[in-house]
Amino acid sequence: MKKLLQQHEFVVTIVFFLVVILIGAINPAFFSIGNIFSLLKSMIIRGILALGVLIVIISGNVDISFTAISAFAMYTTSKIMLALFPEGGLLLAFAIGGLIGLLLGSINASFVAGMKLPALIVSLGTSSAIRGFMLAFIGVKIINNLPASLIAYSRSYIAKFTDASGKIVTLPSAIIMLIAVTIIVWFILRYTMLGRGVYALGGDPVSTERAGFNIKAIQYFIYCFMGFLSGIAGVLHSVFMRNANPFDIVGTELIVIASVVLGGASITGGKGTVYGTLLGVAFTVLIENSLIIIGVPSYWQKVVIGLIIVVSTAASALREKFAKLEIS
Amino acid sequence: MKRRILLGMLLAMMVVGLVSAQTATTASKKFTIATVVKVDGIAWFDRMREGVVKFGKDTGNTTFLLGPAKADAAEQVKIIEGLIAQKVDAICVVPFSPEALEPVLKKARDAGIIVISHEATNQQNIDYDIEAFVNEEYGAHMMDNLAKFMNYEGEYANFVGSLTSKSHNQWMDGAEARQKEKYPKMKLVSRRNEEYDDQNIAYQKTKELLTKYPNLKGILGSASTTAPGAGLAVEEAGLQNKVSVVGTSLVSSSGQYLKSGAVKMIFFWDPADAGYVMNKMALTLLTGGKITDGMNLGVKGYEKIKRDPQNPKVFYGQAWVDVTPANMNQYNF
Numbered sequence: 001m002k003k004l005l006q007q008h009e010f011v012v013t014i015v016f017f018l019v020v021i022l023i024g025a026i027n028p029a030f031f032s033i034g035n036i037f038s039l040l041k042s043m044i045i046r047g048i049l050a051l052g053v054l055i056v057i058i059s060g061n062v063d064i065s066f067t068a069i070s071a072f073a074m075y076t077t078s079k080i081m082l083a084l085f086p087e088g089g090l091l092l093a094f095a096i097g098g099l100i101g102l103l104l105g106s107i108n109a110s111f112v113a114g115m116k117l118p119a120l121i122v123s124l125g126t127s128s129a130i131r132g133f134m135l136a137f138i139g140v141k142i143i144n145n146l147p148a149s150l151i152a153y154s155r156s157y158i159a160k161f162t163d164a165s166g167k168i169v170t171l172p173s174a175i176i177m178l179i180a181v182t183i184i185v186w187f188i189l190r191y192t193m194l195g196r197g198v199y200a201l202g203g204d205p206v207s208t209e210r211a212g213f214n215i216k217a218i219q220y221f222i223y224c225f226m227g228f229l230s231g232i233a234g235v236l237h238s239v240f241m242r243n244a245n246p247f248d249i250v251g252t253e254l255i256v257i258a259s260v261v262l263g264g265a266s267i268t269g270g271k272g273t274v275y276g277t278l279l280g281v282a283f284t285v286l287i288e289n290s291l292i293i294i295g296v297p298s299y300w301q302k303v304v305i306g307l308i309i310v311v312s313t314a315a316s317a318l319r320e321k322f323a324k325l326e327i328s
Numbered sequence: 329m330k331r332r333i334l335l336g337m338l339l340a341m342m343v344v345g346l347v348s349a350q351t352a353t354t355a356s357k358k359f360t361i362a363t364v365v366k367v368d369g370i371a372w373f374d375r376m377r378e379g380v381v382k383f384g385k386d387t388g389n390t391t392f393l394l395g396p397a398k399a400d401a402a403e404q405v406k407i408i409e410g411l412i413a414q415k416v417d418a419i420c421v422v423p424f425s426p427e428a429l430e431p432v433l434k435k436a437r438d439a440g441i442i443v444i445s446h447e448a449t450n451q452q453n454i455d456y457d458i459e460a461f462v463n464e465e466y467g468a469h470m471m472d473n474l475a476k477f478m479n480y481e482g483e484y485a486n487f488v489g490s491l492t493s494k495s496h497n498q499w500m501d502g503a504e505a506r507q508k509e510k511y512p513k514m515k516l517v518s519r520r521n522e523e524y525d526d527q528n529i530a531y532q533k534t535k536e537l538l539t540k541y542p543n544l545k546g547i548l549g550s551a552s553t554t555a556p557g558a559g560l561a562v563e564e565a566g567l568q569n570k571v572s573v574v575g576t577s578l579v580s581s582s583g584q585y586l587k588s589g590a591v592k593m594i595f596f597w598d599p600a601d602a603g604y605v606m607n608k609m610a611l612t613l614l615t616g617g618k619i620t621d622g623m624n625l626g627v628k629g630y631e632k633i634k635r636d637p638q639n640p641k642v643f644y645g646q647a648w649v650d651v652t653p654a655n656m657n658q659y660n661f
Contacts, residue, residue, distance in 0.1 A: 027540065034565075035539045042532065141371060144580055165542045168566035241527055242560065242584065248528065292536040298491060298522050 008264035008319070009276040012312075016283055023286075026294045033161055034169035035293070041171070042285045044178045045233045045240070047278060049256045050263075051185045052229035054277045057260055058189070059222050060202035060269025061119035064253045065108060065127035066230040071249040072134045073100040074234030078244035079138060081147045090149045097235035098228045104130060105227015106220070113219035127250075134246055143244040154239045174236055181229065186274040194221060202269025258309050259284045266320070283312075360390040361610050362411045363420040363603055364404060368395030371580060371661040372599050376422075379600030383607040391607055401428035408432045411441075418442035418610035420603070426451045442613050444606045449642050456619050458605055460597035460629070460647040463495055467502025469648055470574060470595055471511075474503075474546050477572035477592045481513035484546030485537050487554045487575070489525045496550035499576070503548060517541050523554055527581075530557025538565055549575025552582075555594055559585030579651060579659040586653050594651045597629075598659075601647055605630045619643065 024030045049066060056063045077097040081088055104126075111122040157170035189195035197218045200208040209215050238244040263280025265272030287308050291301045363380045365373040377393040384391030394411075396403030401424050411419055412435060419441055423429045426448045433443050433453035445457045460466075478484065486503065488496040500520060507514050518537055523530040530553055537544060538561065547558045555577035562571050568589040577594040585591035605625045612619060621635040621643075629647025636642035651659065 029539050029542075032539060035536075038535045038539070140369065142581060144584065162566075166567070166570065167538065167542075168564070170564065237528075241531070243527070243556075243581070245527065248526070289532060289536055292518065292521070292533060293540045295540075298520055301522070 009273060009279060011319075012262065012264065012276065012279050012283065015312075016279060016286070019283075019286065023290050023294055030290065030293055032163065032169075034163055034167060037159070037169050037171045039282075039285055039289055040175060041240075042289055043278075043281050044172070044174050045236055046252075046256055046259060046285060047178045047281045048181050048229050048233045048236070049252075050259050050277050050281050051181055051274065052226040053256055053260045054263075054265055054272050054274065055185065055189070055198055055222055056119065056226055057257075057265045057267060058202045058269060058272045059198050059219070060205070061112065061222075062257065062267070063108065063119050063123045063223065063226055064257070065104075065123035065130065066226055066256075067250045067253045068127035068130040069101050069104045069227050070230040070234035070237070071246060072104060072130050072138075072234070073097045073231035074238045074249065075134060075143070075244050075246040076100055076138055077231075077235055078143045078146060078238055081150075082143065082145070086147055088147060088149065090153050093147065093150055094232055094235050097231040099231070101227040101229070101231020101234065102224050103227070105224045105230070108227070109220045109223035112223060113216045119223070131250060138246070140246055142246070143238075144242075146238060146242060146244065150235075150239050151242060154242055172240075174239065177232070177236065181232075182274060182278065189274065194218065198222065199270055202266075202271070204270075255284055255288075255309075258313065262309075262312050284309075357615075358389060359417040359611060359614050360414075361418045361420065361607050361614075362416045363391070363393040363422075363606065364407055364411070365393060365395035365422045366404070366424040367399040368393075368397060371578070373422075375661040376599035376603040379598075379603035380420075380607060382600070383604050383611075387611060389611065393603065399424050401425040404429060405432045408436060412436050412439055415439075416441060417614055418444065418607075420444045420446070420606035420610055421448075422446045423448045423451060429453075442610050444610050446602055446606055449636070449639065451641075454641060455613060456609055457642045458602070458609060458630075458633070459642065459644045460602055462634075462644045463498035464502030464505070465646070466595070466648055467499035467504075468506035470499065470548060470576070471503040471506040473593055473595075473650070474548050474572060474574045475507070475511045475514060477574065478514065478546045480511050482545035483515050483517045483541055483543050484548060485518035485521065485541070485544060486516065486548040487521045487523050487530065487533075487550055487558070489551035489553075490522055491520060493550070499550055500548075514546075517544065523551060523557065525551045525553050527553040527557040527560075530554045531561050534558040534561035535565075538562075538567070538571070544571055547571065547573045547575070549573070549577065552577045552596075555582045555591045556585055559588075559590035563588055563590035578661060579656050580661055583656055586651070586656050589653075592652070595648050596651070597647050598649050599661075601627045601629060605645070 052066060077093055080096055081093055085092060108122055108126055111117050112119045156173045158173050159171040161169050163169060197213040200213060201215060201218055237249055259280040260277050261267055262283055263276035287305060291304060296304055365376060373395055380391050380393045394407050404424055408419060409432060419436055423445060430453050436443055437453055443454045445451045445454045448457055449459060451457055486500055488500055504516060521533050523533060534557060549555045549558060555573055555575040558573045562568060562573055573591045574593045576596055578596060582591050582594050605627050608625050609619055622632050624631045625633060630645040633643040633645050
């Protein structure tokens with residue numbers, strides 16, 4: 001039991017369900033299928049980004065440029081699709097978005113792996129450069145006439161109900177993408193040499209190199225994969241919003257990183273799980289999207305979100321400290 | 329090489345400036361009126377340029393619109409400095425930061441240049457300021473329309489971009505006061521939700537509101553992002569016939585929801601008209617005329633401008649534009 005309690009994910013799971021029960025007790029409408037579908041939908045984009053961030057954080061680094069990459073890929077993909085393939089399909093859009101993200105991610109990779117610079121500093125620069133380049137050379141106008149294939153995808157669902165009040169609730173098909181990314185990341189981290197390398201890199205880079213891992217290759221993979229996921233998430237964002245606004249997405253990086261840390265990933269590297277990350281994402285989405293339901297007035301919503309992030313991250317940091325004390 | 333091209337361009341600009349200043353003085357009764365906006369290249373001010381250019385064509389004067397590449401007070405100051413040096417006859421300005429422009433506008437007026445501002449009721453160094461409408465009246469107007477769609481009864485919620493955004497909160501002050509006074513059967517169940525000018529947040533919060541208040545019948549938005557965000561949530565829920573979304577927005581962002589019926593009506597003021605009347609006021613003063621209470625500036629919504637009782641430099645129109653699916657095709661921004 002004590003061992004179980006020391007596991008971060010277990011504690012967060014319990015707190016998560018306590019909060020769920022509390023919110024549900026205040027307003028039973030929380031448990032409606034509509035609300036649960038809505039929460040799941042909100043988890044999709046944040047979840048995909050968070051799984052990429054998880055890998056970066058496990059490797060002992062922090063990347064904050066992923067939202068800029070995401071916005072860039074979203075906006076540029078929409079422009080390319082409209083100009084060249086207005087009738088183009090969904091797969092093409094995601095392929096273009098993913099490729100753009102991957103290329104931008106490789107810029108980060110070349111700095112981090114090639115010049116051995118800390119990713120936080122590199123990504124501070126690249127995020128501003130990528131965003132600036134987009135606004136200066138690609139455009140600032142919101143695109144409201146997305147290709148038909150994307151609009152159609154925004155309407156597609158895998159489950160649909162009509163509730164008592166006549167409200168239609170759907171679970172978007174895009175949830176499959178989150179599931180797919182989850183499985184891929186889980187598989188990589190758990191069953192491949194690459195995944196072992198990522199953990200090892202976060203634990204101790206020098207030993208990792210001596211153990212025969214190709215650190216450069218691992219880092220190239222990490223940042224290109226992060227870029228790829230950002231691109232996919234960006235295109236999904238335009239699907240959900242049915243427009244491409246170049247000013248969107250950027251600004252959400254902190255809540256994504258907070259979700260990952262909340263889920264037990266250690267900011268110093270070497271630690272973190274897919275389950276914890278998804279739980280962290282569910283937690284932040286739950287808090288952000290339940291304040292109206294439990295009746296917190298607008299004036300207080302930001303305060304509550306801020307407090308919860310501080311308390312939860314502080315709690316996990318403190319627990320780590322105590323755990324170390326106990327061992328020594 | 330590059331430097332030489334740049335130098336050449338600068339020289340050319342100076343020559344053009346001199347020549348245009350010269351023509352302005354030699355040919356009598358031909359004036360040069362410059363309009364300076366917050367930022368150039370966005371749809372809103374592109375539309376304003378149409379009004380400014382039209383005024384030039386209508387009256388035979390030289391009119392043009394300038395703005396910095398990014399919204400920045402210092403850049404605006406530089407542009408106005410340039411215009412003073414060029415000796416334009418009048419400057420119309422939409423300030424990014426009214427306080428930051430005071431010194432340069434004083435300089436302009438000292439040089440005998442007429443200065444007209446827009447969206448800046450607290451600007452000091454101006455001849456006059458023209459506003460599209462009194463904010464509270466605009467809010468009340470939006471409420472009248474929401475009430476009509478809701479059949480004058482039921483629960484509604486309202487949004488602001490941010491609780492610190494002055495104009496949004498004045499609109500909602502006016503709207504809430506009107507509802508209390510004239511529509512007692514309506515009930516505000518969720519007050520001033522913030523959406524930070526972000527369509528995604530408007531969408532999320534609307535979904536939550538629909539969950540919490542199953543009898544919700546109306547949503548009133550302030551920022552241009554509320555109507556499309558709330559419209560998307562309503563459309564996804566298939567509640568177009570039950571929930572009415574209205575609010576400030578633009579056809580470019582809300583058009584698809586107007587068409588689908590998820591947004592019933594949007595409101596804005598036409599920047600082309602605002603540009604036109606600023607120039608008109610400037611020309612009136614240049615030709616020795618006066619700006620008076622109740623004056624007709626010859627543009628719809630500005631037929632009877634009202635002077636602010638507290639500040640004699642400020643005038644208001646009633647220039648809101650109502651957009652429904654029937655007339656949405658007239659607006660390309």
